Amino acid sequence: MTIKATGSCLCGAVKYTTSTDFEFSGNCHCNTCKKATGGPFEVFAIIDEKSLHLTQGKGALVGYLISQKAKKHFCGTCGTPIFNQHKRAPGKLIVYVGSLDDPQCVTPAVNLHCENMLPWVADIASIKSFDKGFTK
Numbered sequence: 332m333t334i335k336a337t338g339s340c341l342c343g344a345v346k347y348t349t350s351t352d353f354e355f356s357g358n359c360h361c362n363t364c365k366k367a368t369g370g371p372f373e374v375f376a377i378i379d380e381k382s383l384h385l386t387q388g389k390g391a392l393v394g395y396l397i398s399q400k401a402k403k404h405f406c407g408t409c410g411t412p413i414f415n416q417h418k419r420a421p422g423k424l425i426v427y428v429g430s431l432d433d434p435q436c437v438t439p440a441v442n443l444h445c446e447n448m449l450p451w452v453a454d455i456a457s458i459k460s461f462d463k464g465f466t467k
């Protein structure tokens with residue numbers, strides 16, 4: 332089986348591989364996704380559930396019902412969000428792109444729920460930026 336991408340959580344308990352390319356990627360700016368990620372928006376990538384293979388840590392994954400339609404799966408040890416399942420996307424996994432070992436393999440194509448987009452997000456590339464961490 333071809334490995335297209337690999338992913339893992341922060342503590343390394345959960346590891347996965349993918350065997351096809353992601354079908355679609357986007358940024359969701361809704362307030363639920365802010366809570367689910369702890370970030371300003373969620374970057375997600377959709378893949379068929381048959382194409383994501385948990386190679387380690389199946390028992391470490393914890394499920395949380397975000398709503399009647401959506402369930403978040405994350406590492407119960409370190410909290411890294413791995414993927415969501417949503418009733419509107421049966422058979423699909425909505426992967427948190429930050430859990431990929433090389434997130435550059437995915438480029439978001441759309442912004443969703445822009446009515447809740449934080450006002451500074453669109454200007455993020457134009458503020459003072461450093462290649463590494465903050466330096467004086």
Ligand SMILES: [Zn+2]
Pocket residue numbers: 340341342343344345406407408409410411
């Ligand atoms: Zn972990």
Ligand SMILES: [Zn+2]
Pocket residue numbers: 359360361362363364365373444
């Ligand atoms: Zn959202």
